[in-house]
Amino acid sequence: xxxxxxxxxxxxxxEVRERLAQHFVIREWPGSEHAEPFLAEHAPSIAGVATGGDxxxxxxxxxxxxxLRIIAGYGVGYERIDxxxxxxxxxxxxxxxxxxxxxxxxxxxxxxxxxxxRIVAYDRYAREGRWAREGSPxxxxxxxxxxxxxxxxxxIGMTIAQKLGVFGCEVVYHSRNRRDDVSFQHYPDLIxxxxxxxxxxxxxxxxxxxxxxxxxxxxxxxxxKGTFINVGRGSVVDERELVAALAEGRLGAAGLDVFEDEPNxxxxxxxxxxxxxLPHVGSATVETRAAxxxxxxxxxVSFFEHGKAITPVPECRHLQP
Ligand code: A2R
Numbered sequence: 388x389x390x391x392x393x394x395x396x397x398x399x400x401x402e403v404r405e406r407l408a409q410h411f412v413i414r415e416w417p418g419s420e421h422a423e424p425f426l427a428e429h430a431p432s433i434a435g436v437a438t439g440g441d442x443x444x445x446x447x448x449x450x451x452x453x454x455l456r457i458i459a460g461y462g463v464g465y466e467r468i469d470x471x472x473x474x475x476x477x478x479x480x481x482x483x484x485x486x487x488x489x490x491x492x493x494x495x496x497x498x499x500x501x502x503x504x505r506i507v508a509y510d511r512y513a514r515e516g517r518w519a520r521e522g523s524p525x526x527x528x529x530x531x532x533x534x535x536x537x538x539x540x541x542x543i544g545m546t547i548a549q550k551l552g553v554f555g556c557e558v559v560y561h562s563r564n565r566r567d568d569v570s571f572q573h574y575p576d577l578i579x580x581x582x583x584x585x586x587x588x589x590x591x592x593x594x595x596x597x598x599x600x601x602x603x604x605x606x607x608x609x610x611x612k613g614t615f616i617n618v619g620r621g622s623v624v625d626e627r628e629l630v631a632a633l634a635e636g637r638l639g640a641a642g643l644d645v646f647e648d649e650p651n652x653x654x655x656x657x658x659x660x661x662x663x664x665l666p667h668v669g670s671a672t673v674e675t676r677a678a679x680x681x682x683x684x685x686x687x688v689s690f691f692e693h694g695k696a697i698t699p700v701p702e703c704r705h706l707q708p
Pocket of ligand 1: 463464465484485491538539540541542543544561562563564565590591592593596597600618619620
């Protein structure tokens with residue numbers, strides 16, 4: 388039987404290409420300027436797409452591929468793939484959940500400690516020779532005994548919450564549904580939760596349903612002594628309001644791994660000493676990225692060789708036997 392054809396939409400490592408090429412015929416997306424001749428030649432035979440979660444796949448391309456059966460996304464977030472639209476056409480969408488829980492939760496704890504213990508500011512202080520000139524810097528804050536509000540308590544949020552327990556934090560959470568399997572207090576009202584918390588951590592998906600979930604009333608409820616951490620998606624927070632609150636001292640401090648317009652960071656944040664900025668590296672280790680790439684490949688291989696993908700997104704689960 389002829390090997391299925393897979394479109395690589397967006398960059399993939401050499402290792403991923405090599406492993407995919409063992410099972411499939413690989414077609415590389417030539418860029419939108421060369422789309423027309425490429426689609427005229429290959430569209431009728433492309434049966435699968437591998438793409439990055441940050442790149443996704445436009446509906447126009449989904450609709451231009453009549454033989455498409457599966458879109459395998461790299462990353463747990465898939466807001467740039469319209470899974471509902473794909474499902475309507477009978478196309479399965481997969482993502483890479485769980486394999487990044489440990490890494491993203493470690494990044495979150497590192498970011499939280501970097502902000503509260505002022506690790507980055509202290510590093511600058513030491514490098515600039517200020518310790519010798521001016522003496523010890525001002526004290527930081529500990530996190531033991533602090534109340535942490537998790538905005539999202541799914542796979543990654545739960546792993547973060549467990550680690551926070553080791554640091555002596557009290558965890559509460561906001562999500563649309565209360566979990567029966569945890570004893571953490573659930574807040575259906577995010578503003579009420581933020582008002583009683585020292586720290587807020589965002590770890591929800593992006594997309595329309597969570598856009599600006601953290602808005603000015605939530606930020607003001609967290610308040611001038613509050614610490615805000617975002618490791619979910621930049622779109623979940625009204626970034627303009629966040630920047631204004633930090634600039635006006637209405638919010639205490641922030642640690643941000645994600646932004647509304649990546650890779651652009653609001654310039655006002657650059658000079659703020661109470662803010663730690665990361666370039667969206669929550670899962671960015673050699674080990675975890677290899678595990679994510681492995682799951683993209685395994686999803687495609689399992690789908691075409693055994694008729695069933697491993698980790699379909701919820702919107703598409705009904706398409707599997
Ligand atoms: O609302 P629920 O009960 O479905 O809880 C989910 C929560 N969540 C929301 N909370 C409030 N308002 C919403 N509109 C909303 N939508 C979702 O976020 C659940 O507690 C959590 C998502 O958990 P998982 O689906 O297990 O995702 P995972 O693997 O923890 O990753 C979270 C996100 C990714 O989508 C990427 O954006 C980022 O972390 O890497």
